[in-house]
Amino acid sequence: MVMTAQPADPSSHSRPEPHSGSLAGRLNWLRAGVLGANDGIVSVAAIVVGVASANAPSTAIVAAGSAALVGGAISMALGEYVSVSSQRDSQNALIEKERAELHDDPEGELDELAGLYENQGLTPQTARQVAIELTENNALKAHLAMELNLDENDVASPWAAAGASALSFIIGGVLPLLAILLPPDQARVAVTFVVVLIALAATGVIGALLGGSRVARATLRVVIGGALALVATFVIGSLLGTSGIG
Numbered sequence: 001m002v003m004t005a006q007p008a009d010p011s012s013h014s015r016p017e018p019h020s021g022s023l024a025g026r027l028n029w030l031r032a033g034v035l036g037a038n039d040g041i042v043s044v045a046a047i048v049v050g051v052a053s054a055n056a057p058s059t060a061i062v063a064a065g066s067a068a069l070v071g072g073a074i075s076m077a078l079g080e081y082v083s084v085s086s087q088r089d090s091q092n093a094l095i096e097k098e099r100a101e102l103h104d105d106p107e108g109e110l111d112e113l114a115g116l117y118e119n120q121g122l123t124p125q126t127a128r129q130v131a132i133e134l135t136e137n138n139a140l141k142a143h144l145a146m147e148l149n150l151d152e153n154d155v156a157s158p159w160a161a162a163g164a165s166a167l168s169f170i171i172g173g174v175l176p177l178l179a180i181l182l183p184p185d186q187a188r189v190a191v192t193f194v195v196v197l198i199a200l201a202a203t204g205v206i207g208a209l210l211g212g213s214r215v216a217r218a219t220l221r222v223v224i225g226g227a228l229a230l231v232a233t234f235v236i237g238s239l240l241g242t243s244g245i246g
Contacts (some may be wrong), residue, residue, distance in 0.1 A: 031210045032161070033168040035078055038203045040172025042226045044068045045196040046178040050233030052189050054241035065177040071167040073174060081162035091155045098143050109143060110135055121145050149179060175199055193230055201227040 047068040051061050102109050110131055117127035134142035144150045179195040180188050204219030211218070 031207060032036075032080075032205050033164055034091045034207045034210065036165045036168030038200065038207070038222060038226075039076065040069070040072060040169035041175060041196055041199050041203070042229050043072045044173035045176035045179075045192060045226070046229045046233040049175055049189055049192055049230050050237035052180055052192075053237030056241075058185075061180055062177075065180065066174075069170060069173040069177060075170045076169045077162040077166035080165040081158045084156045084158040084161040088156050090156060091150060094148055094150065095140070095152050095155075099140055100148070102139050102143065106135075106139070107111065109139070111147060113143060171201075172199070189234065193227075196226060196230065196241030197223055 044065055046066040048061050051064045056064075079211075080088045113135065114131035117130050120127075122130065131142070140152065146150060156211040169201055176192055176196050176199075177185045181193040182188075201219050204222035205215055207222070208215040208218035
């Protein structure tokens with residue numbers, strides 16, 4: 001019996017594939033948010049555990065934790081703003097350079113684009129035709145995508161980056177602050193250790209999944225690093241509390 005090939009379902013070709021630059025941008029934002037939350041958890045937890053282990057009253061813990069939360073969020077926001085501003089300036093400079101080249105030498109740029117597609121494996125004739133059609137549609141977009149892997153509509157916003165970093169840091173930092181304040185005094189350090197390590201494990205898993213790395217290894221690194229920070233500040237706080245300096 002002869003089997004006839006079934007025509008492909010047209011609807012299967014109409015589903016948008018998640019290959020756009022905007023998706024990559026969203027994944028980067030998610031990873032940055034996870035890292036910001038992780039920093040907030042470790043930074044605030046280390047400070048409140050250190051202060052609590054020195055037998056400080058709750059008011060001192062609140063003051064230290066709140067200062068760490070606000071100061072850390074501002075520091076994260078400023079750092080991200082400066083970093084992304086530099087990135088945006090570089091991107092804008094590249095876009096303007098490419099725009100000027102297209103204005104000054106359109107034929108040379110067309111030849112360059114065709115050559116790039118030919119280097120990707122297209123025949124010279126096909127590469128030339130693709131370059132012509134893309135140039136007629138949006139020359140700048142075609143050159144930015146092929147030469148620089150850049151989209152002028154995806155230039156990063158430093159204000160959005162700063163806000164996202166500050167927010168993720170605060171969300172992560174609130175957790176150890178609540179964990180140290182809500183339990184009874186004799187259990188607050190132990191509870192904070194458990195809560196923080198569980199939270200770090202969660203951020204490690206999420207970060208690994210977003211980054212495509214091994215979950216166990218990535219999670220273990222985050223948990224061990226956070227545990228070392230907590231142990232270090234706990235020991236310092238205990239020594240200061242015992243000596244009477246705290």
